Amino acid sequence: MINEIIKDAQTRMGKSIESLKAELAKVRTGRAHPSLLEHISVDYYGAQTPLSQVASIGVEDARTLTVTPWEAPLVQAIEKAIMNSDLGLNPNSAGTVIRIPMPQLTEERRRDLVKVVKHEGENCKIAIRNIRRDANSDFKSLEKEKEISEDEERNAQDEIQKFTDTHVKQVDELIVIKEADLMKV
DSSP, X not given: OHHHHHHHHHHHHHHHHHHHHHHHHHSOXXXXXXXXXXXXXXXXXXXXXXXXXXXXXXXXXXXEEEEEESSTXXXXXXXXXHHHSTXXXXXXXXXXXXXXXXOOOOHHHHHHHHHHHHHHHHHHHHHHHHHHHHHHHHHHHHHHTTSSOHHXXXXXXXXXXXXXXXXXXXXXXXXXXXXXXXXXX
16 A cells, blocks of 8 residues: 555656656757747647647757648648747748747846746646655555554655655756756857
8 A cells, every 4th residue: 555655656756757857848948959849739720730740840950940841731820830839939931841040048038948947847846745745645544544553654754755855856957957058058
């Protein structure tokens, strides 16, 4: 019973870390990377479809992304979707290829992005702590129902705390790496 709760908590904490990595990948560092466009959806014959399912996304150079739609009529729809996104990008189409230049980030914008990254990290830590709280309350209820002893409860809580500390440290490391990446000119 205790092992199941611990395994579940570990899995959920791992998923929180993966979610943070996905969120950090969306934060633009000024370098071109296909993951920047992952969350963009295009109107494809009346249905909102992820950009990656209607076009191939590539990196031309360090500052330019290329999007090649699989169907020529989609060029306008893709351009519109990219312009309407929250990324602040200006796509240029040349025939069936859409080039998206990455603008230089200003110092102020970099600092704003660092704040966003720290906020995402804090949200992830909160999620991890909530998972710890849930596991600890499960242990307390098991102890109240006399299914485990007080010592077993205390040992299980110590083990969950170790996992929590490990995952929080991992979040801190990810944030430091992303912050250094953002502040690098």
